[in-house]
Amino acid sequence: MNINILFDSFSAVATEALAVFAVDTSSGKEPDVKPHVLLLTDDGPTLSAAQAILDGGEFRADSCETLLVHAPSGLAAKRLLIVGLGKAAKLSPHEVRKGAGAAVRFAKPRGLRELAVAAPVAESLDPQLTVRALTEGALLADFDSDTYRSDRKDRSVQSLQIVLPPSLDRSAAETGLREGIIVGESQNFARSLVNEPGNRLTPTILGQRAAEMCREFGLRCEVHSTDKLRELKMGAFLSVTQGSDEPPALIVMRYEPKDAPATGPVLGLVGKGITFDTGGISIKPAESMEKMKYDMAGGASMIAAMRAIAQLQPNVRVIAIVCAAENMPSGKAQKPGDVQIAMPAPDKPGKSIEIINTDAEGRLVLADGLTYAKQLGATHIIDAATLTGAIGVALGLINAGGFSNDEDAWSRFATALKTSGERFWRMPVEDDYRELIKSSIADIKNTGGRYGGAVTAAMFLKEFVDDTPWIHLDIAGVSWTDDAKPWLASGPTGTAVRSIIEWIRTYAS
Numbered sequence: 001m002n003i004n005i006l007f008d009s010f011s012a013v014a015t016e017a018l019a020v021f022a023v024d025t026s027s028g029k030e031p032d033v034k035p036h037v038l039l040l041t042d043d044g045p046t047l048s049a050a051q052a053i054l055d056g057g058e059f060r061a062d063s064c065e066t067l068l069v070h071a072p073s074g075l076a077a078k079r080l081l082i083v084g085l086g087k088a089a090k091l092s093p094h095e096v097r098k099g100a101g102a103a104v105r106f107a108k109p110r111g112l113r114e115l116a117v118a119a120p121v122a123e124s125l126d127p128q129l130t131v132r133a134l135t136e137g138a139l140l141a142d143f144d145s146d147t148y149r150s151d152r153k154d155r156s157v158q159s160l161q162i163v164l165p166p167s168l169d170r171s172a173a174e175t176g177l178r179e180g181i182i183v184g185e186s187q188n189f190a191r192s193l194v195n196e197p198g199n200r201l202t203p204t205i206l207g208q209r210a211a212e213m214c215r216e217f218g219l220r221c222e223v224h225s226t227d228k229l230r231e232l233k234m235g236a237f238l239s240v241t242q243g244s245d246e247p248p249a250l251i252v253m254r255y256e257p258k259d260a261p262a263t264g265p266v267l268g269l270v271g272k273g274i275t276f277d278t279g280g281i282s283i284k285p286a287e288s289m290e291k292m293k294y295d296m297a298g299g300a301s302m303i304a305a306m307r308a309i310a311q312l313q314p315n316v317r318v319i320a321i322v323c324a325a326e327n328m329p330s331g332k333a334q335k336p337g338d339v340q341i342a343m344p345a346p347d348k349p350g351k352s353i354e355i356i357n358t359d360a361e362g363r364l365v366l367a368d369g370l371t372y373a374k375q376l377g378a379t380h381i382i383d384a385a386t387l388t389g390a391i392g393v394a395l396g397l398i399n400a401g402g403f404s405n406d407e408d409a410w411s412r413f414a415t416a417l418k419t420s421g422e423r424f425w426r427m428p429v430e431d432d433y434r435e436l437i438k439s440s441i442a443d444i445k446n447t448g449g450r451y452g453g454a455v456t457a458a459m460f461l462k463e464f465v466d467d468t469p470w471i472h473l474d475i476a477g478v479s480w481t482d483d484a485k486p487w488l489a490s491g492p493t494g495t496a497v498r499s500i501i502e503w504i505r506t507y508a509s
């Protein structure tokens with residue numbers, strides 16, 4: 001999709017469709033049932049073209065509600081699409097992101113290949129963030145997951161013009177557009193990786209994709225396999241890979257800007273990259289097992305975040321590690337009851353782990369990934385993983401889980417969420433939960449029983465970060481959606497990419 005900004009009056013833009021946003025200004029207390037709708041433009045002809053329709057009373061400006069007007073009088077555009085952004089009092093850049101998405105997803109199946117959107121003007125909206133949100137929303141909405149259908153119709157919206165009133169700050173708009181393209185395209189890159197089935201995205205292929213990306217954007221990249229895992233004594237990671245004929249990939253990506261302060265932080269990104277999770281010997285039921293191709297979504301998030309960081313160029317060093325493997329049952333697979341020794345640190349032996357359930361494999365590969373991140377110099381760590389079904393039980397499929405041992409790191413993440421519009425709910429990692437992962441035969445065991453499954457999984461990871469400021473994101477419930485949204489196709493969502501990028505940027509000076 002080609003996106004550009006245009007300073008012009010909306011009514012003068014000749015295009016297939018012009019989208020304009022509207023909010024619901026009713027307080028909910030009015031006695032009348034007539035909707036109160038406010039169009040977010042000061043363009044006279046657009047206002048009059050829409051007024052007759054709005055007077056009709058059927059459009060309420062609910063979030064992502066759409067109404068199409070053909071041959072609007074006084075406008076150069078062939079169609080006028082009115083898109084609701086919900087309650088005026090709750091207007092935010094994220095609502096704009098969804099609204100832009102709804103416009104694109106309205107246009108796509110109707111074969112409209114060009115679209116212009118009137119950037120919404122409102123006091124509560126920052127112009128740069130608004131243009132960025134429009135750009136991201138449009139790019140994300142253009143993605144569909146039907147890659148392998150031979151009857152796939154390529155109905156992408158090819159051109160999007162963001163029309164701004166001439167009074168708006170040009171450089172703010174340009175920055176918003178540039179960042180929106182970088183972030184939106186990177187999130188779609190993560191989604192395209194997550195969408196690939198297990199046979200077409202093995203750990204080795206994931207490593208190749210990461211390396212290609214790094215070459216394209218000027219990042220250092222190494223992709224290691226079994227030999228290196230043995231050399232580093234990554235016993236936990238190796239135990240997951242041993243059941244599969246596919247070799248693992250330990251992907252290391254480095255962003256090292258010259259202007260980063262020598263004593264400044266080194267951010268470590270660690271992603272779970274299970275390209276297919278059968279559960280291993282503790283095999284999963286057949287129903288929905290095909291979904292387990294998305295068990296590398298955390299790893300894909302980290303690769304995508306690095307893609308964005310390479311272009312946004314904050315002056316902070318970032319190292320990303322993706323632990324990619326397939327979790328398979330076989331004659332060589334690990335068994336419940338086995339004891340594995342995790343990667344040692346130079347000053348400490350590796351922790352011994354009793355395997356209770358071979359399906360709790362994500363925490364095993366991440367354990368060694370976290371130790372390695374520290375060994376490579378990470379001073380602050382964030383990990384992302386489709387770690388537990390339990391996080392969906394705890395939070396539903398709306399919020400993802402966030403865990404942290406450090407108030408400053410978490411408060412930066414909370415700030416990042418305001419820009420990203422993503423939803424993470426903080427969960428506990430208090431020491432009392434540690435009891436649940438104690439083992440009688442080893443230092444710890446890899447499951448914590450029936451209750452608080454997402455928390456005990458996080459507690460397991462915490463064993464490997466010690467005092468390093470750390471955030472863990474459990475995205476199992478939100479990385480894939482079966483229900484299409486008005487602004488997003490069904491399939492991989494790319495959740496966490498935007499928040500990780502913004503979190504990294506808070507450390508730039």
Ligand code: BES
Nearest residue numbers: 295357359360386387388389390447476
């Ligand atoms: N990959 C799964 C978690 C998952 C579940 C991701 C649903 C996406 C959707 C993970 O490896 C797993 O199997 N976790 C187990 C842990 C249990 C054995 C302690 C789970 O959640 O059941």
Ligand code: MN
Nearest residue numbers: 277359360361
């Ligand atoms: Mn599993």
Ligand code: ZN
Nearest residue numbers: 274277295362
């Ligand atoms: Zn898994």
